[in-house]
Amino acid sequence: MKLEKLATDIYAYLQPDHGLGWSNSGLIARGGGLVVDTLWDLPRTRAMLETYATVHPQPPQRVVNTHHNGDHCWGNQLLEGAEIIGHRECAQGMLHDIQPDVLQAMLEGPLPEGLERFSRALADYDFRGIRITPPNHVFDERLDLDLDGVAVEILYVGPAHTMGDAIVHLPGQRVVFGGDVMWNRCTPIGWEGTYAQWFRALDRIAELEPDVVVPGHGPPTDVAGVMEVRRYFEYVLAESRAFYNQGLSEMDAARRMDLGPYADWTEPERVIFNVRRAYRELRGDYEASVDAITVLREMGTLAEEMEARRS
Numbered sequence: 294m295k296l297e298k299l300a301t302d303i304y305a306y307l308q309p310d311h312g313l314g315w316s317n318s319g320l321i322a323r324g325g326g327l328v329v330d331t332l333w334d335l336p337r338t339r340a341m342l343e344t345y346a347t348v349h350p351q352p353p354q355r356v357v358n359t360h361h362n363g364d365h366c367w368g369n370q371l372l373e374g375a376e377i378i379g380h381r382e383c384a385q386g387m388l389h390d391i392q393p394d395v396l397q398a399m400l401e402g403p404l405p406e407g408l409e410r411f412s413r414a415l416a417d418y419d420f421r422g423i424r425i426t427p428p429n430h431v432f433d434e435r436l437d438l439d440l441d442g443v444a445v446e447i448l449y450v451g452p453a454h455t456m457g458d459a460i461v462h463l464p465g466q467r468v469v470f471g472g473d474v475m476w477n478r479c480t481p482i483g484w485e486g487t488y489a490q491w492f493r494a495l496d497r498i499a500e501l502e503p504d505v506v507v508p509g510h511g512p513p514t515d516v517a518g519v520m521e522v523r524r525y526f527e528y529v530l531a532e533s534r535a536f537y538n539q540g541l542s543e544m545d546a547a548r549r550m551d552l553g554p555y556a557d558w559t560e561p562e563r564v565i566f567n568v569r570r571a572y573r574e575l576r577g578d579y580e581a582s583v584d585a586i587t588v589l590r591e592m593g594t595l596a597e598e599m600e601a602r603r604s
Contacts, residue, residue, distance in 0.1 A: 311557050322442065352373075354376060357378045564595070
């Protein structure tokens, strides 16, 4: 784990990208302190808060959750008494998303068939004792804060990765915390929203002209990194359209897709999420939800096939 200073009193807490759940956080050490996202379990979040205490000894008074996925909010309860800020859809999503006890049960077994690889990815985590703690301050389009002279703009850009996606913009420092709208050198996945909206979200980040963009996963980057994510999605969408027109299934399309410069991004098998999104849109079905168990099984199968081709 690494604490990286981005500007005066502005920090990123970075986890190495080892795949599922290895997310980033941020700290604004002014105006009582504001944390951008907690982590997936309580031990990791405690370690993060201990690290933050080295530069901001008092417990942070605010948390912003960029979206509802557990690897960005399941540590919220450790900031007792804090103002927790999130989009209205983020707050709702936390209550209806997969719950910690389900993942802990997968760790302890028995597993549903085909999820062995997913379970191994969870092995670094401990989901015991987590109490879902949703935002107590919800917003709709934007929320502006002044933290002792540091202007903070919390902007809704969803639905892209999820319904409640938000980014945190510090205009004075030219920094954006992108949540899971942004990924760097790791394969993004989308649960809700559309390609068009994700393009708009990435364009919104680029229009802010930040010098530093902290992604939800992967190392900090800049506007060029934002545009690279956009090109990935453009490529996958175009390839998916071609395979769709040939009558191939989603899984066969993902198998045949040459990922080119994106093949060395971590977990390239996540492409099945993005192919499935493209196929839903090509069918005109914008409301269907992701069958997570099915797609996780497909991811495991694709990963094994990709590894076999490389060996």
